[in-house]
Amino acid sequence: MIGVSIPNIVDVLNVDRQFWLDAANQTVRSYCGWHISPVIVQEFEMDGDGSKTLMLPTMKLGQVIACTSDGVDVLSLIRKSNKGMLELSRGRWSCELGGIVLTVSHGYEIVPADVAGIIAGLASRAGSSPAGIVSQTVGPASVRYGTVGGVAAGIPLLQSEKDSLDPYRVR
Incomplete structure (x- = not known):
């Protein structure tokens, strides 16, 4: 030593x-x-599997600010749950690696x-x-x-x- x-x-x-x-x-x-808390705005680049639903890594989803699937703006087609599940009202999510790009606010105001x-x-x-x-x-x-x-x-x-x-x- x-x-x-x-x-x-x-x-x-x-x-x-x-x-x-x-x-x-x-x-x-x-x-x-x-992260759980505080509320933050975060961008996710996610891999798609061609399904109708997408699960974000959050359990307290606030607002979906922007969203593209294969470079196409699909923000107006999204239905969301507060637990981070997104669904397209028509069509399917990208099948590509990194084919889905989202900007969301999520998290709890107070721990x-x-x-x-x-x-x-x-x-x-x-x-x-x-x-x-x-x-x-x-x-x-x-x-x-x-x-x-x-x-x-x-x-x-x-x-x-x-x-x-x-x-x-x-x-």
């Missing part, structure tokens, strides 16, 4: 609360498959309370166990790390948290 001292290692483990909040937020976003609670719980759990350590012994020095399925745990979601997030999850 040339060039690494104990204070350098300790500095890496002393992370502020914002770090854990950001990490917990990203864990939730990764699990759900989209839903159940999602905020899960993020706070994850951050608290992660911050109280630096580097995933779940057990320490001093003599003759032993450390035990938390694992999920045999893999070192970052900020794992509990099954109850996954169940609570499922209504926000893009499938």
